[in-house]
Amino acid sequence: MNMGELLKLSFRSLQTNLLRSFLTMLGIMIGVATVIAMISIGQGTNDQVTSQIQSLGSNLITVTASSSSGQGGTGSDVTLKLADADPISKIDTVKYVAPVMQATGQFKNGANLASTSVIGTTPSYADIKSWETDIGRFFTEDEVTDKAKVVVLGATTAENLFGKAGFDAIGSIVKINNIPFRVIGVLKSKGSSGSADLDDTAIAPITTVQSRFQSGSSRNAIRQILVEAKSPNAIQSTMALMEYTMRQSHKLGSGEDDFKVQSQEDVLSSAESVTKTLTLFLGGVAAISLLVGGIGIMNIMLVSVTERTREIGTRKAIGAKEGTILSQFLVESVTLAILGGVIGVLLGFGGSKLVGNMMSIKTAISLNSVLLAVGFSACIGIVFGVFPARKAAKLDPIEALRYE
Amino acid sequence: MIQFGHVDKIYASGEMRVHALRDVTLHIDEREFVSIMGPSGSGKSTMMNVIGCLDKPTSGTYVLDGIDIGSASSKQLSVVRNQKIGFVFQNFNLLKRTSAIENVELPMLYAGKSRKERRERAEYCLELVGLKDRMHHKPNELSGGQQQRVAIARALSNDPAIILADEPTGNLDSVSSEEIMGIFKQLNDEGNTIVLVTHEPEIAAHTNRIIWFRDGKIESDRLNTERVFV
16 A cells, blocks of 8 residues: 555545544644744844844944942943043054943924934944945044034934935034034934834934033943954954953952953854743743644544544455554554644744734744754654554454454 | 364463364365354354454464465465455445445555556446446445445455355345345356355355354254255
8 A cells, every 4th residue: 555545545534533633733733833933933033133233333342331249330330431442442453442322312303303312422433333324424533522513313313303305404403402413414224123223313422412411420421332343353352452451441450340341242142042042941842732742643543543443453354464554543643743733834934923023023934943843743643653553553353343 | 265174263361261163174165155154152253253364273274275374474364365355244344434436446455456457346346246336425325235235346356265254144134135145146156255154044045055063163064955046
């Protein structure tokens, strides 16, 4: 009896008990759907985090404030200051240094309002982040020194304030928190990364932001210092030198660091390890549900063997070999499992799309995970189908024929 | 065709030993039409199982169409059942939800015959039992007599050495029973060897030779001189 005949036979038998077949597949379906959804959502989140981190720039090193006492760098305990950027810029392997400060800004151009964060920084910021101006220009070192009230707008912010074209933006005066700023440039659109609109921004000289928008004790605190190393190979040595320089200027012994130096790779790998753990955990949950699904298949196959005892007896009497009966029932359980697996893949695909849309992350379905899920369910069909199939194959035809 | 030499069959379950067949020596020739009779517990069912290669003798020899059944493996027995024996059961044992022609094709499917060959032979066999016009009907759409005719067509499909029928009319009314016996008679006339197990004298009366069993032994073995012709 060839595979085609066996498949035909198993489909007919699954058809006769449609509801039962469906319920039996349900366990596998849910298991596989969970696996697929989890993997694709996990993958999607991972991709998003990676691309967000990579969009920060290449060969990037960041310095942020941190205190060993765990109080952070705000309030009276200001640990990261504008002045910290200078010694770093003297390191040989450093290409660009840009201290970054951030403030919330209410933008106003006539009747048009916009609310976004104002990034205060130096011209190097544009090089590190590879921002280019669409029209106009970026501000200069001189304007930083002069605390000039100039601003470069992100594409979204420009559109909010000046309408689609935004051409008349250059040279116009907008009010940020009621302080007039001259618009000198509009940035080229970078689109969005995940749910974050990268163009919803505005950039001004750091000195201006510091003097106009910061107040009180946090006035001197800066958010971070962005550093671009000259080459990927120089990242490690640059980081070591930066730590050394920072300790020198802060007069700290080792182990008392009030700052944190991180390469983009560090951030990436820590983000990846989080999503990996999550994926692994959810994968474990899904594996258990697949196991339960497999037991369900075995259960139903055992019932089916008992119900069809006479049929098995008849088949054996007219010449079916044990192997033929075994393969008949095995093909049936594997068909159940694979069918459940395939439906599960579709459900998981749909589910991850839905969740992805709701959480606005791009979900990624890899062919590998689909093949793995279907292959795994086929294995479940075999493992949990062997016992019932062997039971059927070993039936004594005389007793099977007599069975009522 | 069938040769039994001092066959014993003993069923042992725990302490219980049932001596189902005792020293049975029997010879059935090609083209014979034989009925095996006897009260219940006489050993005729065991006889049927052993002849049908569903069970092997405990001792003694059984040779079917030149094959020594006593030394065959269970896999070989499957092949013998498939190729040499055509079973007809009391309750038909057709596969449910499977059309008449597919039921008839089943033994040929196990024999590994091609689709075309199966279809042609199945149609021919169904024509022999007069059911060609019903070949796509499922068993539950057929009367008892018709179902048994499908079963006979199935038994014929691999052109077996013997047709072995176990109470083939036990579940049928008298009209259908006569019909079935008519078909057996016709098949025998065409050269088929038929062994029929029954406890009904009026069914046995259609056959050429009647073997009586009692307590696992052959009590009488005689030609049926008062044979009924349908």
